[in-house]
Amino acid sequence: MFENLVMPAPDAILSLMASYRADPRTDKIDLGVGVYKDETGKTPVMRAVREAEKRLAAHQDTKTYLGLAGDVAFNAAMIDLVFGPNADKARLRAVQTPGGSGALRLLADLLNRAKPGATVWHSDPTWPNHIPILQSAQLKTQAYPYFDATTGSVRFEAMIEALMSANAGDIVLLHGCCHNPTGANLTIAQWTALADLLVEKNLFPFIDLAYQGFGDGLEEDAAGLRIVAGKVPELCVAASCSKNFGVYRDRVGAAIIMARDEAAATIAFTQMGAVARVLYSMPPDHGAAVVGIILTDADLSRIWREELDETRQRMLRLRTGLADELRKQSNSDRFDFIAEHRGMFSRLGLEKAQVERLREEHGIYIVGDSRFNVAGLPEGRLDVLAKAIVSVL
Ligand code: LMR
Numbered sequence: 001m002f003e004n005l006v007m008p009a010p011d012a013i014l015s016l017m018a019s020y021r022a023d024p025r026t027d028k029i030d031l032g033v034g035v036y037k038d039e040t041g042k043t044p045v046m047r048a049v050r051e052a053e054k055r056l057a058a059h060q061d062t063k064t065y066l067g068l069a070g071d072v073a074f075n076a077a078m079i080d081l082v083f084g085p086n087a088d089k090a091r092l093r094a095v096q097t098p099g100g101s102g103a104l105r106l107l108a109d110l111l112n113r114a115k116p117g118a119t120v121w122h123s124d125p126t127w128p129n130h131i132p133i134l135q136s137a138q139l140k141t142q143a144y145p146y147f148d149a150t151t152g153s154v155r156f157e158a159m160i161e162a163l164m165s166a167n168a169g170d171i172v173l174l175h176g177c178c179h180n181p182t183g184a185n186l187t188i189a190q191w192t193a194l195a196d197l198l199v200e201k202n203l204f205p206f207i208d209l210a211y212q213g214f215g216d217g218l219e220e221d222a223a224g225l226r227i228v229a230g231k232v233p234e235l236c237v238a239a240s241c242s243k244n245f246g247v248y249r250d251r252v253g254a255a256i257i258m259a260r261d262e263a264a265a266t267i268a269f270t271q272m273g274a275v276a277r278v279l280y281s282m283p284p285d286h287g288a289a290v291v292g293i294i295l296t297d298a299d300l301s302r303i304w305r306e307e308l309d310e311t312r313q314r315m316l317r318l319r320t321g322l323a324d325e326l327r328k329q330s331n332s333d334r335f336d337f338i339a340e341h342r343g344m345f346s347r348l349g350l351e352k353a354q355v356e357r358l359r360e361e362h363g364i365y366i367v368g369d370s371r372f373n374v375a376g377l378p379e380g381r382l383d384v385l386a387k388a389i390v391s392v393l
Helices: 012-022 048-059 071-084 101-112 132-134 156-164 188-201 223-230 262-279 284-297 298-330 354-363 379-390
Strands: 090-095 117-123 140-145 171-175 204-209 235-240 251-260 345-347 372-374
Touching: 012 379, 048 284, 048 298, 071 223, 071 235, 071 251, 071 284, 090 101, 090 132, 101 132, 101 171, 101 204, 101 235, 101 251, 101 262, 117 132, 117 156, 132 140, 140 156, 156 188, 171 372, 188 223, 204 223, 223 235, 251 262, 298 379
Parallel strands: 117 140, 117 171, 171 204, 204 235
Antiparallel strands: 090 251, 235 251, 345 372
């Protein structure tokens, strides 16, 4: 049996993580996988998470199954977090999933049940795992232009023009905030124009919200999504808690749908359970229970929001710090966009060979498309990093 298998192509992000770990250099810098690191280089367990874990350990008196949708308190809290207090709850349903990736796959399967072989339009570029996840669910994929590498900004007109050629019923995958890998995001005016186009062309929005709270704030990062939700009749959202709660390995996410009416929402929700049943049956409990405790407790929520805000502010400082150093070292404004972008990532705009030189000569690990993790920047060594980047130009 297994002799029929061939080695799959390595995952660009995960293989980089393995190479970094194997590198014996002590001054190496990991700017690969999207994981937040504090000034000591650690990925901390958030204060609210630690406290919620204590409460969970003290009060959880059974490990029996919860059901296909997982933790109902978590699901309700996630709908509030993503859609805000004014959402029409009757049309919204959430299913707890193993991480944001689990939500993406569950929703992709759901959409394929609704419209077999449907086309999903995704940004060029997008997170490298989006396309295989969609294709594994038998959906077709097509790219729309998104990023202008020379200006570091969104090619909005080209994006709209491409989506004008989409067929009614096509799906449009959007990054809710903090675009991965580019860090270039839509403005509120652009979200509004896009929402109008989605309505006019009868396109179905599929929003990946993996970094809520990492860009401009929890509410601000959901603003585009909420504009779309206010205009279109139906949509779906894959939300991740990996980054904003720092619970990466616990695998916490939610697949959320907004349907035309309550009856359609109930059918879609039941179908989501059926999809979950054949994918993994029931989601892992621990992380979602912890997030559920935080989101339903006023004190823990406040502590979490404060820490998340500190995290966000620190990433902004790192962005400005690196942009300043690069401006100094390169004697140009070519990297100023780093300070303008939001979220965990930006692209340096380097060639593959330059990315390799950074790794080989300087022990600096960034993804092959020159995406770097802002949250991995070493605060005290931005000058060293900038010097190395300029040296490979
Ligand atoms: C990333 O893009 O680095 C993260 O979303 C982690 C992953 O699974 O790729």
